[in-house]
Amino acid sequence: MAGAVTYYAGRAPERGLAVYTQKVGMWVFLASEVMFFTSLIGSYIILRFGASETWPLPGEVLNIPITAINTFILICSSVTMVKAFAAAEVGDKRGTRLFTLATALIGSTFLGVQILEYRELLHEGFGPSSGLYGSTFYTMTGFHGFHVFSGVCCLFWASWKAFRGGYDNRAYKGLEVLGLYWHFVDLVWIILFTVVYLI
């Protein structure tokens, strides 16, 4: 934040939108991310309904119960994320440390389960080259997984910063912006879970 203020030669950058610059930036980035994932879903619709091959029924190839639990895990990480932000906002440094680290760990758990799922599927011979179903499945969940991975890296970094007392009731913007990204990743998974696994 200090950097941005210096850059604008002392003028508070919030004046225009009355929202701080990093948050506006994150929302613009997320808007582009919406289009990115929409294009993936659009391609999926074309490939699925235009496909000559028969599409497996929900649960025939993919493991719905395990993924439902993983969805729940990601939802839980969103809750710890808002708790971390809420704690930082009121200057509760212990809560901020705890909840940021918890979010990073729960996010890692989601990734771990996804890796195990991939391993299991590959073991059964269902890979990215297994027809359109395989390639669309790995493309969509893979890109989402990469987003989770990036988020987890940032969360561990934020945890490190929180443990060094970097966030308090005057410096919580970084955590809020990271939170927006993390919730977006959760939101995308909610849609993908329905589109890829359930329909």
Place this chain on the structure above:
Amino acid sequence: MESTETAHEHPGGQAMAGDEAGHEESHAHPRYMLVWLWLALLTVAEVAIVWFAFLPRVWIVVMLLFMAVWKALLVALYFMHLRFEPRRVALLAASPLPLAVLLILAVMMEYR
């Protein structure tokens, strides 16, 4: 002009602190655990609908999409605080949605 001068004199100082204080007072934190409960229940409902499959497929798909949108809205409005942000932030957040809907509708028209 007057306010800009004040901001210039106190970069990142009182003017901004005032804004933040106002922001904090403008909303109490939503009940996150309640939102969490709803998200969990909707996930269970989604899986149950697919698992038991006692409805025609079209209805299953419609209900699944409805619940997915419901869950996405819960996350956006409460976890991403869009309900408590100024309207211009909500507009910025919603700006790609018409394009996204258009794209999906366009590809779906191919396979009516």
